[in-house]
Amino acid sequence: MTAVAAPRPATVDAVARGRTRRAARRRLVVAVLAVLVVAAFAASLMIGQTFYPPGDVLRVVLGQDVPGASFTVGRLRLPRAVLAVVAGLSFGLAGVTFQTMLRNPLASPDVIGITSGASAAAAFAIVFLGWSGTAVSVTAIVAALGVAVLMYTLAFTDGVAGTRLILIGIGIAAMSKSITSYVLSKAGAWDFAEALRWLTGSLNGTTWGATVPALLALVVLGPLLLVLTRDLSGLQLGDDTASALGIRVERTRITAIVGAVGLLAFATAACGPIAFVSFLAGPIAARIVGPNGSLLVPAALVGALLVLVADLVGQFALGTRFPVGVVTGVLGAPYLIYLIVRTNRAGGSL
């Protein structure tokens, strides 16, 4: 190796070019995903038992009175589509935050029990306590934070996030799901579709009352997580390296957990734990973006796209109406199996 000197201009240019190329690739992916989300959003406003052309939909969105469309689009489809986008962005962003922070695609909040904890608490509050609205959201967020704190204390005692965290998380997820099932079995008056909301997530019967808290949470907590982007990229290099780069590891981790858990809890209180969206969004975004920088924004957009498309498919493509969580669950389960098989082949450590 040669002595240390000022770099050759050619090398500096090559470094700059490579960086610009990676950034351009990432911007392109984000732009395409954003366009697709807008298109799917528009489609979910137009498609239904009655088809409304883009003109009618636009006029309803702008507040004009269109006979028929004003009710169907304005009162039924719009809150549902907005919640699909908000929940998708929230699940995607929160999921990829966990996966990045814990350096493991299996460490997504719906695999490790945080979403199902929130869902169990929400179902409990509604069925046994007769609560609704904000009280349910608060119960969900308290439960999700409780699960996160429990996992943090159980799994981080010697600063290792790995197999143990995921195994504890899977245990907690199983426990919460059994609580949800028990609660639902006690709620005789409920129909099956409503029960499915708290088991796999559903957008059926969405109102503005359910959508607005989740939207506000996204507006507040989304930017909080985006500000952490660089620090989270540093955490991927291991706690020691991150710390050596001047990242306050513990503070970053706690901020990220609180932000992500908040997003999950509000979205879950609105539409239930839409299965596997958190889990799938990050890895899909990683496939599309490649090693070209942070995945937070792309994963959030993938999450929104997943929920919108899965909801359309669940409503109209299959003859019977399925809740959105059933469709995403069908997509997610095989991927979970694939990941576990692959990590086992790679040497047994998760």
Add this chain to the structure above:
Amino acid sequence: MTATHSLAAEALTLGYGDRTVIDELDLVVPPGRITAIVGANACGKSTLLRSMSRLLAPRGGQVLLDGKAVHRLPAKELARTLGLLPQSPIAPEGITVADLVGRGRHPHQGVFTRWRREDDEAVAAALEATQTTTLADRPVDELSGGQRQRVWIAMALAQQTDLLLLDEPTTFLDVAHQVEVLDLLTDLNRARGTTVVMVLHDLNMAARYADHLVALAAGRVHAAGTPEDVLTEDHVRAVFGLDSRVIVDPTSERPLMLPIGRHHMAAAAPRDVVRQVG
């Protein structure tokens, strides 16, 4: 650039759980020189290095950088002066060499600062110094062990710190790559005056490349000074519990330690003679 930063430990006590690893240790790192820390397995070498870069909070005493306790310095300010390469850093799946080396710029960037020309220059200089320019667009997980270690060193170089701490930078490398890495660190020290502190396993490599050698035993500094003062038969026995002969290395004129085991001893160096010396 001349490095005049002072780094020292004062009555430093470190431990994990209820186990004390370093016990009231005093240490002064000579500025602008290469220091190697040696010692038996589990004697606290890595623990000491982690605490000097404030990865581990002291139980007692303190680590002083320019007279100020490192555990009270702002994280980014410290990271612009003192860099650390841990023993087993983690490369995210699929990350390219240029991207990884660029992560070293973190302490020089704010949340909203854009990437600047000087960041590209720092990355380019680090790639050239470690001869990894041609690898810039390759994924790190496809590289050989030696290449990967050079890339990690490049990341630490891109951080542009006056002090550089390395935890066993030559482990898992074959002898040629070990020499290559240590030569690079010497270049860096001579060209920029960077203060280098490294934990090394190989006593002879440590004696050859270090200006200042620190031998740890039982959580304290057993001996510190020039390689000639520290790498002696008595110290090797005290620190490692190993009989040895120390001769002058004909290639470097630094001390060279030859271990004495129970087998393969030539008649010219009978074990009894050595035992008597002990």
